[in-house]
Amino acid sequence: MRMSVLASGSKGNSAVIASSRTRILVDAGLSCRELMKRMHQAGEDPGKLDAILITHEHADHVSGLPVLARRLNIPVYFTEATHRAWVRQMTPKHTISYKQWLEQQRREKQERLEAQALAHQFATGVATDELPDDHFFASTTLPEQPQDRFTEVSPDATTNPEMALAAAAEDDLCDDTPRSVKEGVRENPSFLPIVEYFQAGRHLCIGDIDITPFTIPHDATDPCGFVFASEGLRIGFATDLGYMPPNVKLALKNCDVLLLESNHDLEMLRDGPYPWSVKQRVLSRVGPLSNDAAADFLLRDYDGGAAYVVLAHLSESNNHPELARRAAEAAVGDRLRLLGNRILLAPQAEPMESLCL
Ligand SMILES: [Zn+2]
Numbered sequence: 001m002r003m004s005v006l007a008s009g010s011k012g013n014s015a016v017i018a019s020s021r022t023r024i025l026v027d028a029g030l031s032c033r034e035l036m037k038r039m040h041q042a043g044e045d046p047g048k049l050d051a052i053l054i055t056h057e058h059a060d061h062v063s064g065l066p067v068l069a070r071r072l073n074i075p076v077y078f079t080e081a082t083h084r085a086w087v088r089q090m091t092p093k094h095t096i097s098y099k100q101w102l103e104q105q106r107r108e109k110q111e112r113l114e115a116q117a118l119a120h121q122f123a124t125g126v127a128t129d130e131l132p133d134d135h136f137f138a139s140t141t142l143p144e145q146p147q148d149r150f151t152e153v154s155p156d157a158t159t160n161p162e163m164a165l166a167a168a169a170e171d172d173l174c175d176d177t178p179r180s181v182k183e184g185v186r187e188n189p190s191f192l193p194i195v196e197y198f199q200a201g202r203h204l205c206i207g208d209i210d211i212t213p214f215t216i217p218h219d220a221t222d223p224c225g226f227v228f229a230s231e232g233l234r235i236g237f238a239t240d241l242g243y244m245p246p247n248v249k250l251a252l253k254n255c256d257v258l259l260l261e262s263n264h265d266l267e268m269l270r271d272g273p274y275p276w277s278v279k280q281r282v283l284s285r286v287g288p289l290s291n292d293a294a295a296d297f298l299l300r301d302y303d304g305g306a307a308y309v310v311l312a313h314l315s316e317s318n319n320h321p322e323l324a325r326r327a328a329e330a331a332v333g334d335r336l337r338l339l340g341n342r343i344l345l346a347p348q349a350e351p352m353e354s355l356c357l
Contacts, residue, residue: 001233003257003355004042008312009348013061016044019230022207025052029060032067042351051206053077056220057086075194081222083195090190200224214251216241219286227251233357239313242285249301256357262311263288264318272318291324295331308355312346321345
């Protein structure tokens with residue numbers, strides 16, 4: 001098996017997991033162009049990907065998804081709840097002001113009355129202009145319109161991020177994109193060529209890779225971690241989790257490679273630039289995992305079977321790679337039989353060297 005981490009961190013996450021016959025992209029949190037570039041840098045051929053698997057709908061895991069999936073014309077695997085949340089995220093929101101709503105109501109009412117008037121004319125032979133002025137239109141006069149109290153959100157690609165994404169997606173469709181895909185995108189910005197659903201706790205197979213998705217505690221709709229198994233080897237994948245609940249500890253047993261979140265140093269977070277509300281979110285049980293929590297797992301619960309422990313999703317504002325490494329190495333170093341474990345760091349700005357097992 002092979003694992004190529006293309007990017008890891010709050011600016012985007014993506015990795016390729018491959019057996020000799022199957023290649024899966026886990027998350028697509030960079031632009032399509034950047035993902036293609038990094039796959040080439042890592043020696044992965046995007047044209048040979050079999051599927052895209054999504055952990056959860058946060059932007060740093062899906063920002064390049066629609067364009068890439070359409071371009072490669074390959075299936076995307078989500079849980080059903082995550083897919084629905086992603087579609088909602090992608091659907092342009094048309095919000096109108098109160099003033100516009102009143103005007104729309106007035107127009108609709110007027111159209112209804114005109115239709116009635118026409119029907120009356122056909123039925124009786126009396127033209128509406130022969131009737132007294134107030135016969136049909138008396139109630140169409142609006143009371144004085146109040147001040148516009150609502151902010152209008154323009155359905156315009158320059159101000160609406162979802163629409164900007166959809167517009168970018170259309171721009172990115174290349175000449176060899178199938179016509180059915182191009183038409184699908186125009187009608188629906190969340191259009192994907194093939195969507196498949198999986199459920200946490202239920203095995204699924206993509207080619208010859210067996211995947212066990214497991215639920216993780218995170219503030220997304222239905223977030224999952226994964227264990228990938230093929231050719232007698234296992235790769236565990238656990239990022240974006242507030243703490244390590246028993247089901248995650250159990251799922252990560254007997255892994256040959258363990259990709260584990262080590263997001264922040266608690267002191268750097270406390271003294272760092274984030275507003276208090278964001279600090280609270282990071283520290284909560286549905287935020288990301290701290291260096292200390294990752295080290296605590298390695299010290300107390302990890303079975304020590306992995307040749308590589310890859311520390312991932314490091315915060316650029318609230319962590320330093322050496323602090324994350326030191327915390328993990330101290331935990332592993334306290335357990336003699338774990339000395340064979342190599343601690344690696346997954347970078348944000350470039351692909352990590354591929355791990356081949
Ligand atoms: Zn997330």
